[in-house]
Amino acid sequence: MDAPDAPFHWADLPMPQAGPGEVLVRIHASGVNPLDTKIRAGAADHARHPLPAVLGMDLAGVVEQVGPGVTDFVRGDEVWAMAGGVAGVQGSMAQFAAVDARLLAKKPANLSMRQAAALPLAIITAWEGMVDIANVQPADKVLVIGGAGGVGHVALQIARARAAQTFGVDSGAAAEYLKSIGTVAIDRNTPVDAYVEEFTDGLGFDVVYDCVGALDTAFKAVRKFGKVTSSLGWGTYSLGPLSFRSASYAGVFTLRPLLSGEGRQAHGRILAEAKKLVEDGKLLPRMDSRRLTLDQAQQAHELLRTGGANGKLVLEL
Template identity: 55%
Template sequence: MRAAVLTAYNAPLQISEIPDPAPGPGEVLVRVAASGVNPLDTKIRRGAAAHAKMAPPAVLGIDMAGTVEAVGAEVDHFGVGDQVFGMTGGVGGVAGSLAELATVDARLIAHKPTALSMEQAAAIPLGFITSWEGLVDRAGVAAGHQVLIHGGAGGVGYLAVQLALARGAQVFATGGPASQEVIRRVGATPIDYTASTVDDYVDEHTGGEGFDIVVDNVGGATLDASFTAVKRYTGHVVSALGWGTHSLAPLSFRGATYSGVFTLLPLLTGEGREHHGHIVAQAAALADARRLVPRLHSATFALGEVNDAYQVVENGSATGKVVVQPHA
């Protein structure tokens, strides 16, 4: 089969012929129709993601959608011909989806939503799983909550907005001037962080009380701002990028709480993989109910154009999630 292979860090991926994989116990063989490109994928290529490193030679690609071609032993909930999607590899030594075929742990995948194309389905897993783990598993988002999502037009934030809305919350989302209309169209109240201070938008939208849940998808100073935007006593901040050194004093003085989200753990450790399969099944249900639609980049890329796809993500010119089609 053809695959995009990482042969050295910070070098272009090489299109190579490598042996077809075969599914082992608990695995399925998938003919990959689409592979979503995340900013993390590009960091792994550069050798800049120690927490998710892939040692060359390696096939990258975290998210995928495709069709089951063979089923290994001990798999009884997928069959040949099933269309599936999930966050299946590309980190910690697990082979990824930038290939014509991939063997994947059946616990990590779900049946693809019928309402979405393969490309749309491949744009969902990492961002949705991150959002679910933060909003549902950690913060218990529910009807009546006021939720602030930082980076509401981004790959994770755009899905987080839709998830919070589907759970009945009132949603606000920050972004720059160019993101305001995108945020408004997806159903959240947009906040231009370049024009309003934290105090300004907390006063305007919560009467100074603070938001019930604040979701940080940016890190750094944005996480610090989250600690001052959350509601006293009952407020909860969740972050997928809380990796720096931060003062907890503003959060502590509000009597609020914080949770970190590290979406890669099941892939890295093998623990909790069934939960990721459950989460992407929830994504499929929301998509089929017309409550979840990803935002795609204006162009898709063939496998031979994978380095162009990575460049679009790295230089910030993407207009939505970038997807590679290994069979195009």
Template identity: 50%
Template structure:
């Protein structure tokens, strides 16, 4: 099968076209013919920084995908050949990625693709949707009517988080960096907009919550934004972050009795434990998509498998507004 192999780690995307064997169908897994592969910032970090969970070289990167089931292994009852599926299934140590014509995926990580979405749209959703769902519902446990602040509400994770929070009845505020991003966040359902370059945390909290603070704050950025999140949360509220590799003063956490939680959604892929939760989330997200409550924002440029390096460069450039997807089939 055709694939793109990463030959070396570093700032330059060193991909090479190759013909490699089709994966074997093993118990509990399904063989999927990949139609589209999503590109995420974590793919760039693996390529550049070689974290502990990076695959051995040469490697097929790519975590997200949408495609069609070709064959099922022993013990798989939920899928059959011909099913259109999507999921976040590989690209880390021990798991082949999705920048290839076929991938062997743990059936627990998959859900049926929403019929209302194209393969490209579906391939853009898994990682960001699972991340946002874990943050909002598994950790923050948001309830209808609660006030939720989502940082970078027009970003990859953020624009999905806005839609999910709205779908479950929260009052959603989103931070953005200008009018274009504000329009996007509003398009996806944010009721309150905060241009963080023009409005302080204190002013935002006073304007939108009467000085009480938000019930839940979702930090998708890290760094100073985590500090801002602690200041924006109400007493007894919850802050969830997906980027906490930094040092912070936790005095506001103590002073307000906050709960701080961290989401690292790749853990089930790396450890093999808890993978069924990812499939459950995607099934529920698919239902929301069918109801018209969840759709991805796609980047303007399209890429084919042979252009994997260009897709990485495009995402890395900061020019992409929306999710970058590589079409495989």
């Protein structure tokens, strides 16, 4: 693509080669994320990716070639990853990509390529909040604001897999889906004090994960000494309610390893751990019913931008 919001076009690029520590992946499916549309529009200062560029962060595919020093993968392995699409690193909307092996994990056997490409960014973001930061424990009461969204529905399933009680705030239209994954559905128009009283006897939730930029609500919903985390934490908020509860807050910035090069092995670790949950039937993607191909990237971006998608969109190659 030539400029922000310009139509996508095909381009012949040099065939990537797997360098030291890299794996060449033949891409079968590329996940589409809201952040991709922001990068394309030049509205994501935190996700630098100079244009023109190959977009796309999530991928599922097959190992074609293994570079020097890589021992965890062999040709023919089916893999998944959040592997590029920022920081000048080629994205997944292409037939091949040379990927840092630390970002990769073997794909869950029970997922199609399309399903697998729907999950990496969401899984890593949700896992960092629920496991690495909040360390959700059995019987914790966990609230996810934006529970039916891309990160939210994964965060709820991870919490459920850790034997927590889960509650999801979203639109009334999402209630049936939230119930289907074992979560109590809370209409986002319900006052926070009302559902804190109803579901926690006024004490507050042990863990609150904000996926939509609603930290003022999260700070009011957490219990004393509880934990709040957010994947969309920029803005101006009042810290008073959090401080009065002696609760803690930590943000999640999933792109840091891609932007800085530091800590990339954590992404591969998380996807390897999540693979077990997927294969045990405890974590599945919420997919939009449309089957889209790479030449329908423009349609996919428009659906995301206008709120027309009902679940994750994936481009199949």
